[in-house]
Amino acid sequence: MSTAPAYVSTTNACKACMPLGACLAFKGVEGCVPFLHGSQGCATYMRRYLISHYREPVDIASSSLGEKQAIYGGGPNLKQGLVNVMNKYQAQAIGVATTCLTETIGDDVPGLVREFMGQAKVEGGASVPPVIAVSTPSFGGTHLQGFHRAVAALVDQLATAAGPPNGQVNLLPGLVSPADARYLKEVLADFGLTGVLLPDLSLTLDGVAKAEYELIPEGGTPLRDIAAMGSSAATIQLGCFAMPNPSAGQILASRFGVPLVSLNQPLGLRASDTLFQCLERHGGRPTPERHARERGQLLDAFVDGHKYLAGVKAVVYGEEDLVLGLCSFLAEVGVQVVLAASGGQSPDLAQAVAQASRGLAPQDPQVRSGVDFYQIGEEARALQPDILIGNSKGHALARQLRVPLLRVGFPIHDRFGAGRIQTLGYRGALSLLDVLINTLLKKRQADNPVGYGYL
Ligand code: SF4
Incomplete structure (x- = not known):
């Protein structure tokens, strides 16, 4: 045999x-x-x-x-x-x-x-x-x-x-x-x-629209x-x-x-804090008022959004830096990442993800590097996530699993405005949080036989 x-x-x-x-x-x-x-x-x-x-x-x-x-x-x-x-x-x-x-x-x-x-x-x-x-x-x-x-x-x-x-x-x-x-x-x-x-x-x-095409x-x-x-x-x-x-x-x-x-790329509250602290040292001044306000608004949204996200299970995939950033952000908002996967071969990814999640997530995410969508699919089916988060290449898997796909990263071939998706800093985290919650609410509302109008 x-x-x-x-x-x-x-x-x-x-x-x-x-x-x-x-x-x-x-x-x-x-x-x-x-x-x-x-x-x-x-x-x-x-x-x-x-x-x-x-x-x-x-x-x-x-x-x-x-x-x-x-x-x-x-x-x-x-x-x-x-x-x-x-x-x-x-x-x-x-x-x-x-x-x-x-x-x-x-x-x-x-x-x-x-x-x-x-x-x-x-x-x-x-x-x-x-x-x-x-x-x-x-x-x-x-x-x-x-x-x-x-x-x-x-x-x-x-x-x-x-x-x-x-x-x-x-x-x-x-x-x-x-x-x-x-x-x-x-x-x-x-x-x-x-x-x-x-x-x-x-x-x-x-770029901007021009009357004449520029090479x-x-x-x-x-x-x-x-x-x-x-x-x-x-x-x-x-x-x-x-x-x-x-x-x-x-x-x-x-x-x-x-x-x-x-x-690390400043995705989520803590990674953004680290960047802003670094800029405070180099700029020799405290974080400017409007960014401090955006931080406060992000924290407020974390509190407001927690009831929608507690207990949610996610599979995330993409480039290693994006995966790490998403895991860190999702741990902050109470989403359990059940699988974090990348096609890149980075042995350090697992430790970095565990470090970013520890103390916030109930358990460390499973991390796989150097994998393809066949392998991600095999594991994801058993883990039964509520949502996939990554580029548009996960679309077929999301359909099979009958869960929504939140599109972030590169490439996004089946939606409009990919270049204008912001994820970095307090502002990007807030935007990501809104889209995440609304994606889950849309699915919940669509699946509900009563069709509640208040969620
Ligand atoms: S597109 Fe060209 S460079 Fe890229 S993997 Fe294919 S053969 Fe190689």
Whole structure:
């Protein structure tokens, strides 16, 4: 009799492709065009995926490799593609991410880019923009890893300490929505801090309607600000998982001596408190009145909402930082997370979730990392949750379980306004709490034969 496990493949992955995450990070740099060194299909898939979530045009260039280049190497295509992007887009920067194909055939992309930069000329004599290369073998990781690798590559290849100390704060937010990016910039400004948010998706992926189509949308972190990051007073890095070693914050610390503060993403009351306390220290002033008021309103809503949430069981899934943040928030509002799952392989996730839940939740959530939706479904069926919380890829499972799905994170392909979902800070937690309770009430009302009008 065979002893092989009955199930060994991946079915409906709970993660996306690594270079897709890198493209997202590059989209948050002013004037930058993401470029995939690989086949055309990868770029098409990623464009489709991102456009469906953000509802914005997303151009991703490609070196369009075919069978011949798969055998002889993709260098000539890469160089020709870079020339085309420089001439057609007048890009201020190009972010090159590798794909499964070019990682497998072993193209030396940093070497090819160096060679190219030595010879490159732009039509009309314009200066040659920087080309930032990042290795993103999708078979080895997740979109979150690709995102963080690209941020580290941007800092590694562009940051300097050429100027005098500038007193600014580098804020590395991790993979957050454009709405959350806007919020973080607003918070920094309210503390009187000059900050560099890298990347900054607040406008590039949630832009304004224009009479004329622009090849490169406005917004994003200016290149001069990235260059000045080595002269900053501090770096605040939000999120603790899937970072390369060294991470962007570690590069700034080791190369330029910029002190690094590493925090969890501020999702929920306690994590938001930690961020605001950190900003109080760096800003040298107490939390501004309107944010203190938002904290009070959040606490008030916690009290009001508790009767709807006590005893509710949830399954949460997604990127590790989001899962940790959701578990922390749900423990604060009295929801028992019965399963916390991520497609990312992060052995530290279980301990972090237990730490965030202990003392508030009746029991530590079960945590699974490196799982797919088949495995999440197997466990979730036995646990009988009242709600699923995560991206839209859990839709089929929620239907099977006949429970509502609260959509947060990335991607959200079956609802509108994903870029404007805010979860961070006191304001984001309040918004999340409202949606959570209303999602549960809608289901309760729909299932009730009497159809009560007061709930
Ligand atoms: S997983 Fe690999 S082959 Fe598929 S889209 Fe991503 S980079 Fe391309």
